[in-house]
Amino acid sequence: MDDDRRTFLTDLLTTPSPSGFEAVGQRVWIDYVQEFADDVWTDDYGNAVAVHEGDADASIAFGGHADEIGYIVRDITDDGFLRIGSIGGADRTVSQGQHVTVHAETPVAGVIGQTAIHLRDVGEEEYEDIGEQFVDVGADDEAEAGDLVEVGDPVTVETRVRPLHGTRMAARGMDNRVGIWSAAEGLRAAVEADVEATVYAVSTVQEELGVQGAKMVGFDLDPDAAVAIDVTHATDNPDIPGKRVGPVELGEGPVVSRGSANHPSLVELARDSAATADVDVQLQATGTRTGTDADAFYTSRSGIPALNLGIPNRYMHTPVEVVDTEDLDAVAELLGTMAAAAADAAPFGLDLG
Structure with a gap:
């Protein structure tokens, strides 16, 4: 990964963007893609779209979600502590003992308290909700x-982006800054190759609250096909x-999902493009649902052929998610080849004749 792309990724990862409060993070993404997109726009809830206008009568959207899990201030106690609620699927087992920032009008530093081991009944602890x-x-x-914060202020864990050995890195919010990074880089590749299809890069909001932003964008854009790029569990x-040890490994390439929302024509396009680009891919079964924006895209309007393209991620929904940047480079290359x-x-519909 070159320095410009690495800086873009780091900027995304260090900009808090909890669900429902994505505006600052979306600005980082918009500032980057507007350097090469033909046009960039947003909707009323902050979904962001950038486009390469092709000459052919075909369109494909590459989308990731900008939002991250977090917390929200729901009450202030008499003695000045903040009671919190979850934004998205926050993990109660990793939240206590963490530095946090309350995103009030002026950011406020805090910690999620954890009673010292000396004062607890060791061996009888349970994780508090x-x-x-x-x-x-x-x-x-x-x-x-109350002079510092208000009920309804979002809260995020305060962490660093840390390079690990080789090409791996750790940070909060890889889910799903790596997806919007990939959508942007897929669009960049399409622009540089001046591909014939119209290509949209999309950064959606509120995926962690039920793929809400993708429902809006899918209806509005109505592309011929949509690829949702999101993290998937490295196992x-x-x-x-043991029963969950499965085929997805860090550093072994993007993950093409099969089943449920994943349209066979797009699965074929992804696998053929991977072969063309000499990109290794992994396969993953999604028998019921993908749990990503693909689930919203494929039920928009009369049905948009969709695919979930996964990026292997360890320790999802913790402050120390780990990815391999070689997987990110491979996803960007694969998306560029799919765009070409x-x-x-096209068209991507099933031929039942």
């Missing part, structure tokens, strides 16, 4: 805390339960 946990911002009482670390082939591959 998020709603029973609290943020300590250092205030002495409700009035002092190659030691504590994966899209005009000839």
Whole structure:
């Protein structure tokens, strides 16, 4: 990954973007893609779209979601602590003992409290639900805390982007900054190759709350096909339960999903494009649903052929998600090749003749 693309990824990862509060993160993405897109626009909820206008009568959208999980202030106690709720699928087992930022009018530093081991009944602990946990911002009482924050302010864990050995890196919010990074880089490749199809790059909002942004964008754009790029579980670390040890490994390439929302024509396009680009891909079964924006795209309007393209990710929904940047480069190359082939591959509907 070259320096410009690495800087873009780091900028995305270091910009808080909890579901429902994505505006600052979307601005980072827009500022990047507008350097090469033919046009960029947003809708009323902050979904962002960039386009390469092709000459052929075919269109394909590459989409990731901008939002991340987090917390929200739901109450201020008499003694100045903040009771919180979840934004998306926050994991109660990793939240306590973390540095956080409350995104008030002026950001406020805090910590999610964890009673010291010396004061607990060791061996009898249970993980408290998020709603029973609290943020300590250092205030002495409700009035002092109320001068700093308001009910409804979002909260995110404060972490760093850290390079690990080789081409791997760790950060909060890989889910799904790597997806919107990939959508942008897929569009860049389409622009540089001046592909015949019209190609959209999409950065959606509120995926973690039920693929809400993709429902809006899918209806609005109505492309001929849509590829949702999102993280998927790498199952190659030691504590994966035996029944879940599966085919997805970090550094072994993008993951093409088969089943449910994944249209056979797009699965074929992805696999053929991978062969053309000499990109290794992995396969994943999604028998019921993908759990990604693909589930919204394929039910928009009368049905948009869709595909979930996965990026292997360890420790999802924790502050230390890990990806391999070689997988990211491979996804970008694969998307560029799919864009180049899209005009000839369209239309994408099943031929039942």
